[in-house]
Amino acid sequence: MRYFFSLVFAFMTAIGFAQQAPAKQEPPYKRFPTVPPFELLQADSTTFTKAGLKKQATMIMYFSPSCDHCIHQIEDMEKRWKEFSSYQLVLATYQPMEELVEFIGKYKMKEQHNIKLGRDTQFMLPGFFVIKSLPYFAVYDKKGDLVTTFEGNVKVDKLLDALKGKK
Template sequence: MKKVNLILLFTLLLGCTAYLAYSSDNANVEVLPALSAPKDLPDFTLNDIHGKANSIHQLAQNKPTLFIYFNSTCHLCQEELGKISERIDEFKDYNLIFTTVQPKEEMIGFVEELGIKDKSFVHFLLDADMNVASYYQIRSVPSIFCYNARKELIAEYVGITKIDLLLENLGRGK
């Protein structure tokens, strides 16, 4: 019995040692997540909060674009958009497109509270038919997509994302 226990103990120790050696060798390797969103900014036409139809491509122009799918009742979205609005002037060289499936009446107060809707580079669009949500296969909000000036996806995030990281990605997209 002692011999069996010793063999098991030795095997366990050997396995643990091998695992620790493997994990320490790979500790400095940065694994980047694969981008799963469509690689190009889609060109849907959606109504803004004033009822005017807008092409996403026309709003993006030829500038890096931050495309955010959100819901005004989501506390994570409230926090993320609140942080963006606090630093809105740092985004002036880019285009921000905020899109939601909510009816205008449900989100207009939230948009007003942010105090950024009148900025020329900020756009709020309503995805009433859920075409954009289906295209992106939105499963959680906020869903954030960074596109370069050629409208190619360079980064995507779900949930609260550091503003500095968003600005860094947009800056790389010029």
């Protein structure tokens, strides 16, 4: 009888270890490598969506107006705004509108006609991209297909190369 219970115990242990771990699922931006269906509330209370994008290379930047890394990134990009002029830039945040309005004024964003800024009120983008740190960048070609993503500060040359289609 003792051998029977030992055998049953060994069999049950073997079955327990034989269970497969669940397959690790890819994040949504890899499963659906096109521009996500975002909705941003702009400072003028209008909504900017994916449908408003032009047929040109696009960079979505998720940031916080109070994040030091994000501020340094924008300051680096600001020095070379002209080089970004033939691309669509979408800057999205989750912070209150007051912070966004102040940020727009400080960095003269209204003068940049290729930049759209807004609040991700649905908090859709962090889940879609599985954002772990800011700033976060997703670069898409003119067809809306994902080229690459970056997390954290990135050299401006690297961003421009990605917008040109170079990985």
